[in-house]
Amino acid sequence: MSEYSITIGTLIAIQAIVACGLNVIVGYAGQISLGHAAFFGIGAYASALLTTAGGLSFWSALPIVLGITGLIGLFLGLPSLRLREDFLAITTIGINFIVVSIFQYVPFFGGALGIGGIPRIVLFGERLRGVSFFFLTGGFLSITLLICWLFTRSWSGLACFALREDETAASSMGVSPVRFKLTAFILGTAIAGLGGALYAHSMRFISATDFGFPMSVMILSMIVLGGMGTLWGPVLGALVLGILPELFRPLTDYRMFLYAALLLLMIRFQPGGLLGENSLARRTFSRLKGGKS
Amino acid sequence: MGDPLLSLREISMHFGGLKALDKVSFDLHEGEILGLIGPNGAGKTTCFNTVSGVYRPTSGEIRFRGKRTDGLPPHRMAALGIGRTFQIVRPFPNLSVLENVIVALGLRCYGRLLSSCRPWKGRRAREDAMKILAQVGLESQARQKAGLLPLGNLRRLELARALALKPQLLLLDESFSGLRHEEIAQQEELVRKTRESGISILLIEHNMRVAMGLCDRLVVLDHGVKLAEGTPETIRNDPQVIRAYLGKGGNADAS
Numbered sequence: 281m282s283e284y285s286i287t288i289g290t291l292i293a294i295q296a297i298v299a300c301g302l303n304v305i306v307g308y309a310g311q312i313s314l315g316h317a318a319f320f321g322i323g324a325y326a327s328a329l330l331t332t333a334g335g336l337s338f339w340s341a342l343p344i345v346l347g348i349t350g351l352i353g354l355f356l357g358l359p360s361l362r363l364r365e366d367f368l369a370i371t372t373i374g375i376n377f378i379v380v381s382i383f384q385y386v387p388f389f390g391g392a393l394g395i396g397g398i399p400r401i402v403l404f405g406e407r408l409r410g411v412s413f414f415f416l417t418g419g420f421l422s423i424t425l426l427i428c429w430l431f432t433r434s435w436s437g438l439a440c441f442a443l444r445e446d447e448t449a450a451s452s453m454g455v456s457p458v459r460f461k462l463t464a465f466i467l468g469t470a471i472a473g474l475g476g477a478l479y480a481h482s483m484r485f486i487s488a489t490d491f492g493f494p495m496s497v498m499i500l501s502m503i504v505l506g507g508m509g510t511l512w513g514p515v516l517g518a519l520v521l522g523i524l525p526e527l528f529r530p531l532t533d534y535r536m537f538l539y540a541a542l543l544l545l546m547i548r549f550q551p552g553g554l555l556g557e558n559s560l561a562r563r564t565f566s567r568l569k570g571g572k573s
Numbered sequence: 574m575g576d577p578l579l580s581l582r583e584i585s586m587h588f589g590g591l592k593a594l595d596k597v598s599f600d601l602h603e604g605e606i607l608g609l610i611g612p613n614g615a616g617k618t619t620c621f622n623t624v625s626g627v628y629r630p631t632s633g634e635i636r637f638r639g640k641r642t643d644g645l646p647p648h649r650m651a652a653l654g655i656g657r658t659f660q661i662v663r664p665f666p667n668l669s670v671l672e673n674v675i676v677a678l679g680l681r682c683y684g685r686l687l688s689s690c691r692p693w694k695g696r697r698a699r700e701d702a703m704k705i706l707a708q709v710g711l712e713s714q715a716r717q718k719a720g721l722l723p724l725g726n727l728r729r730l731e732l733a734r735a736l737a738l739k740p741q742l743l744l745l746d747e748s749f750s751g752l753r754h755e756e757i758a759q760q761e762e763l764v765r766k767t768r769e770s771g772i773s774i775l776l777i778e779h780n781m782r783v784a785m786g787l788c789d790r791l792v793v794l795d796h797g798v799k800l801a802e803g804t805p806e807t808i809r810n811d812p813q814v815i816r817a818y819l820g821k822g823g824n825a826d827a828s
Contacts, residue, residue: 435682436689442676445665452625452659453734454651454680557667 286414292522293417294478299502299514300424301471306500307509308437309464310444311360312369315376316499318356319469321491323349323476325383328395328486338401338481345477346470353469357462376493383488394487401481417478421515424471429511431467440464444509494536501539505546507553516554576639578603578773579624579742584633584643586619586797593619595797596633601742606764606774608788610781610808612817615794617777618660621746624775625657626650637742651680656735657744660777662727666720670711673719673730674702677737702737709733709763725756732763736772743767745776749783761787785809793817 302316326348330341359371383389390396400407401416408416431437439460442450447457480486498521506517524542525535550559577600586594594616601607609617622628624635626647635643637653645653656677665673675698682688706712709729714722719730728748735743745764749757757780764787768774778784784791785805793800793808795817801808808814 430692433692433694434690435679435693438672438676438679438693439683439689441668441672442665445667446663448627448647449659449663449665449734450676451647452651452657453677453738454648454683455676456646456648456683459683 283410286410288522288526290414290417290482292518293414293421294475294482295499295502295522296515296518297417297421297424297478298472298475299499299506299518300421300428301468301475302499303468303503303508303510303514304428304431304440304471305464305468307503307513308432308444309440309461309468311357311461311464312365313372313468314369314493314496314500315356315372315374315379316468316472317491317493317495318376318379319349319353319472320476320479320495320499321379321383321486321488322352322469323473324480324486324491325389325395325476326473327477328398328480329389331399331481332395332397338399338477342474342477346473349473349476350466350470353465353472354462356469357465360461360465361458373493373496376491376496380488380492383491389488392487394485395480396485398480398484398486400484413482417482420474420478424474425511425515427467427471432511436460436463498539501543503553504543505553507555507559510553510555513553513555520554577601577636578605578638579775580634580636581620581624582634582636584620584623584635585631586616586623586628587631592797594623594630594794597794597797597799598633599792599799599802601773601775603773604768604771605790606768606776606788608784608791608805609775609777609794610779610784610791611794611800614796616797617794618746619797620794621657621744621775621777624650625655625744648683651738651740652684654739654741655744656738656740656742658728658731658735658746658748660746660750662724662731664719664722664727664730666718668719669715670706670717670719670722670730671699671702671715674705674733674737675699677734678702680738705733705737708736708766710759724751725753728752728756728760729763732760732767736767740772743772743774745774747777747779749778749780757783 298320302313305311305313323345326345327341330336330344331338356375360368363371384392400409439455442455443457443460451457502517502521503514505520507513528538552559555561579601582598583596584594585596597620609620611617623630626645626649629644634641642650665676675693678698678701679693703712703715706715709732711726711729711733714726722730749760752760761783764774788805790803791805791808792802793814800817801811801814
């Protein structure tokens with residue numbers, strides 16, 4: 281494999297991790313968020329600062345990074361307790377813009393120049409780059425998927441599903457909306473933070489524009505495309521939206537147009553996403569399974 | 574009779590200038606089926622919502638098992654032992670019927686961090702949920718998505734979910750409305766059985782025949798004020814009640 285395709289693969293895996301995080305908030309708990317890139321950015325900046333100015337290694341910085349993003353996620357999840365649906369969507373967009381402008385205009389975060397010179401990750405005495413970094417990202421993606429899977433099987437996960445379906449009914453069954461919405465926000469944003477940290481050390485240079493609103497839309501598109509609330513949906517969505525621009529490289533100028541067209545087609549023909557309920561893939565799979573038994 | 578299971582003292586609930594409830598008081602005793610009736614807009618559902626924690630009453634006191642509960646949020650009321658159904662059914666449409674019931678079975682797990690991390694997809698939860706579904710006669714639909722059920726089955730699903738909470742008090746908000754004749758009979762049977770199993774019931778009902786037949790006592794609300802309270806027999810013959818339902822000079826037949 282060429283170095284180029286490995287870079288693309290690494291980026292797709294990172295975005296899949298971030299999309300898994302958003303899936304916890306939007307797909308499992310039903311809280312719309314259009315500002316997820318902010319947490320991707322917070323993770324990246326936290327890890328970048330801790331490993332450059334802070335002098336920590338990636339591994340000792342990682343728990344702090346997850347803690348910081350989760351904590352900020354908790355605070356920014358608070359609006360979800362008062363706002364519903366479209367109002368929450370607008371608020372989260374606002375959060376995204378605020379976070380980006382803080383990165384851009386506060387000198388501590390490097391301002392418009394961003395942060396450079398981020399060290400490589402060292403594992404078993406080896407500096408990870410290329411293929412080995414790709415495998416590291418793949419490992420983290422597997423861990424993320426495992427955590428998401430465990431979450432959907434836990435009572436907390438079921439409580440989130442219930443909140444997504446009907447908040448009033450869920451709370452009459454002992455599910456505290458405050459507690460479980462915030463749980464979803466903490467988990468989802470911490471996962472985005474993990475993705476951000478990996479991104480920072482893979483690019484080794486970050487700037488605020490990487491984490492703007494268009495990125496949030498793209499992450500949301502990934503889970504809508506793959507199948508909201510499914511385990512593998514975000515991964516598939518990241519894969520499709522990561523590979524398509526490469527295939528359509530001559531059409532770079534039309535990339536946003538293609539995304540929009542793709543999303544509209546999805547909503548028309550596969551509203552649950554590629555892996556969602558009643559999707560073509562699901563139906564074919566169950567038909568195959570039914571045919572065998 | 575001993576202390577009441579549930580007691581409302583001078584409950585008022587104002588929305589701006591509207592007095593949805595005005596100093597309403599009544600008691601519900603253990604093992605009782607108490608009916609809350611009244612014309613449309615009388616404040617019945619508002620009354621339910623103050624008891625189940627959806628609203629914090631403007632003034633007054635609610636006690637459940639002797640403990641002040643007014644102002645507690647709904648999920649705390651559920652944990653204290655109050656289950657409820659909704660006038661307009663609120664299933665979890667994308668979850669299966671079985672999962673709908675399992676959500677309620679988790680009541681004891683949601684409050685603690687450690688137990689809320691434990692898995693719910695176990696055999697025990699499934700068996701417990703199936704038992705409850707069998708009680709209400711929905712076991713054959715267990716795998717179906719709740720959103721696909723017809724109204725009659727949804728009403729039974731709501732009852733199943735409330736029963737899964739193992740409540741001491743069950744609030745039924747018009748559990749009979751929109752049902753066919755035979756479904757009403759089935760539902761009545763279910764409510765009676767529930768009471769026999771030791772659960773006290775507070776219900777709102779529009780269908781007078783059902784309310785009169787099922788309840789031990791009735792509380793009549795009109796324009797947020799308690800009009801009358803007593804056995805179905807006394808309520809049936811109360812001139813004030815008849816006036817509220819039929820207007821002045823009407824013929825006295827409320828059924």
